[in-house]
Amino acid sequence: MIELDVRWKPRDFDLAVSFASPAKHLALFGPSGCGKTSLLLAVAGLRRPDAGRIRLGGELLFDSAVGLNVAAARRGLGVVFQDGRLFPHLRVRDNLLYGQYGKAASPALGLADVVELLGLTDLLARWPTTLSGGEARRVAIGRALLSRPRALLLDEPLVGLHREARSQVLAYLRRLRDEIALPTLLVSHQPDEVEALAEEVVLLDDGRVRRQLGVAEFAARRN
């Protein structure tokens, strides 16, 4: 499903990651600063690697050897950013609908459903700056889902959510995974999230792949 070979070397850091996985649902797991977000942004087309290849679901998105770099806007990936990034000048409703512009309707992911499941009903007319941390997070998830993506890139999506909200959103994402088989690349520090959403886990450390393992093995090692 994903095939990735990425080099990125800013000052003070050296990312050199290469792996391939047939899994539709993959997680990146590793300590702070190991390169998870950089990798996710590279897949999204928002951080250009110095060199490498990225293939997702059979489509070649980036290949420095042939100078190929599909524009982020045409990759069709729904990204939940670690740092939120709601549009401050748009109300919650317009943030949610931003990614639907010019796209065909998707019955699986309608505004009403998403809004209800994420508990955003009362917030639709609000400005993002007035949202609490957890509320903003849920809007960011909703925005990514509603953009009718071909795959989801989730960078610590459930951070800042309280118990019930967290398990509810987790259950929802799991249902999406099972029902409409939306491929997922997940970054998370919470093993339970990884176990709930991923089939395979890539362990990263300091810009390198440490191990690649099935989620069962990941769970087993944890206990």
Next chain:
Amino acid sequence: MIELDVRWKPRDFDLAVSFASPAKHLALFGPSGCGKTSLLLAVAGLRRPDAGRIRLGGELLFDSAVGLNVAAARRGLGVVFQDGRLFPHLRVRDNLLYGQYGKAASPALGLADVVELLGLTDLLARWPTTLSGGEARRVAIGRALLSRPRALLLDEPLVGLHREARSQVLAYLRRLRDEIALPTLLVSHQPDEVEALAEEVVLLDDGRVRRQLGVAEFAARRN
């Protein structure tokens, strides 16, 4: 230690919280959007309640009845904000030292110690925009600690930290709590953090106090 009676009523929300606690280490716990951050900002002097009183460690900080409102700059509180707020135009080192300006030296919290314990040694010359999520979080904690506060206000301080870093920082905060007895107001969604750092917990829901209980009882109810 803390005595609080706050009313704040923007559109769509109604915060009316009143409690007092002798505990030096208090946690606010409750679902997303229940008013934790608002309360913490009110204590910090950064969100002015419509009415009420706030007393911390014997000092009256806010009293709408007599028109008292101690400026945030003079409250001497170290805040870790839920949304980070590193100064983008200052390098990590200058972010860390920002709060020390014009204050007497504190032997308990020196730059070298804090930097080492938070694992920031290699990051001192970096600009905040180049930090990973977890790195930025640790800088924010360090900045608050190094401002020589009379108390700490922590809004989900350990979000985005990976296992080891998280337990390390948690241990450090716990040590500070025990050694220099720095009073703490903690907001967290993670029960283990609450249990490790607080003596007493105030459960909030939808802008109201639901319960106030000792940390032992909190832990007992959880299991």
Next chain:
Amino acid sequence: AAASLKPALDEIVALPEAEAVAGIKTSYAASSALARQIEAGAPADVFVSADLEWMDWLQQRGHVAAATRFVLARNELVLVAPAPSTVQLTLDRHTDLRGALGDAPIALAEPGSVPAGKYAKAAFERLGLWPQIQTRYVATENVRAALALAARGEAPLAAVYRSDAVSEPKVRVVAAFPADSHPPIVYPAAALQQHDGAAAQRFLALLRSAPARAVLQRWGFRAAAAD
């Protein structure tokens, strides 16, 4: 036309006689600006300049219908002082300008480029007075601005046209420059090449008419259409 002619020309254009010359459009600016506009192909039919230089400049470049050129008006150069001032001066080579000025400067239109200033400088040089004020003058954008400085009492003396001086009650004419101390102050008018000759002729005729001359006179110019 030159901006200094505006009040008079506006009145002439409003005369009943002007109805015969339908659709007159006037444009006032510094003569230099107008001359350059004409040179650049501005669709004007008649040019009235505040001095000879710019008219000559245009003529050399072949823009002027030389046969139609005539002197529309003449003017005089005078020295004015603020109305309350009590200075007494006659202008000859013994005049003590410095004494009259005190520590303030004399106001002139810019003597290098603005017509009134050029005349004033020539006159002071001819009278041998220029060394006295060479470092003591303030140059203005046009003659009206020099007049204004005197009117407001900022400058104890200013060299301006009589046509300007008579219209400003806040100044007093102290002395007139001898007519031979500077080149004659004339306002030449002419039709321009390649434009509506008939209309230009009608307009020039209007400028020459007796009522027009009366207007010019009333505004302090010496009409010179007879030349």
Next chain:
Amino acid sequence: MLTAAEATALAISLKVALLSILVALPFALALGLALSRLRFPGKSVLEALLNLPLVLPPVVTGYALLQLFGRHGTIGAWLAPLGLQFAFHWSGAVLAALVMSFPLLVISVRAGFDGVDRRLEAAAESLGAGAWRRFASVTLPLSLRSVLAGCVLAFARAFGEFGATISFVGSIPGETRTLSIAIWELLNQPGGEAGLGRLVWVALLVGIAASLLAALLARRSPGAEAAHD
């Protein structure tokens, strides 16, 4: 009240200033974006060239326009056969006002674009927005205040333009005689100061109207204000 001639001059000034902004804005936005986002050789020279109408006395700009856009001018000679003529025409006043106010617009717009959080543009991109939509729906709204500030400055400058206008297209009543020129003529006329006060009031009112309009437009998107607690 205004005399008919003054009302005409006011109308011309308003027409000239509004048109010059309308025409200049797309170019200023494009150029501002290029200056903010691209690095290219000669960029500082381009910026300085932009500022040239500010650094030079307006007469020079008027003269340069005459050389370029006069009937026999470098560009004017090409336009004349097409029936396009600026000399002595109100469109020439628009051109002069545009050139004089353009730097104010570009520099403000550019500072606005500089301040936009690029991560939000990246988020828009990830949501499928192409360059155009990103600009129209994120970059522009988020720099609205700077753009409006630039428009107010440029409008005021265009409305008040005098030196370049009179040098380029002269003062033809009903055509190129703007309020500024009318005021200048008053000031150069015996006893003209009397009528001055009234026209200055008019200009002040126009300035107030422009500021108010900009403030109103800025307020339409409260979310775009700087975040606060």
Next chain:
Amino acid sequence: MLTAAEATALAISLKVALLSILVALPFALALGLALSRLRFPGKSVLEALLNLPLVLPPVVTGYALLQLFGRHGTIGAWLAPLGLQFAFHWSGAVLAALVMSFPLLVISVRAGFDGVDRRLEAAAESLGAGAWRRFASVTLPLSLRSVLAGCVLAFARAFGEFGATISFVGSIPGETRTLSIAIWELLNQPGGEAGLGRLVWVALLVGIAASLLAALLARRSPGAEAAHD
């Protein structure tokens, strides 16, 4: 090369433009901050008054300055006994340049302050920074680009000022005869355009230097640039 008179005129222009910015900047910062952060009655009127020198032909501003600061002016009459005199003095040229460029400075600065994330100011406050330090260490650096843009605009405008200057203090060689006035004089003379090119080059170079300096200063704090991935 420049003639001695031209070099003097250039030196005066530079002195006048630099001094006018130096004097104006503190006021512009204070006023920009007030306009950005405070709501008070008559705010739009104040903004419009600020823009007045833009909306009016420069001569009018020059005359108004003469009325106020001339020897017998409303304020000038008070200052004269103190030995302070603007009329016919180069400091009057500074005053004229200042008044003409002030709106550009204030409006740019204000747009910059508008854009600063107030939550960062709150963070600074929580770290013990009082109003002054907050302004100097957070607000100002974060709006540096807009402030510099305003400085470039204002400097260019002050350097190129002509109409108000010549109306207020006239042209006194060695004292108030700026480069702009020298250029204007050239253009007023038949055949003067020959010497024009050289002086325009000088102005262009000054413009380039100002743009470069601003770009350099802006680059000193790369962190203050808009965040990006």
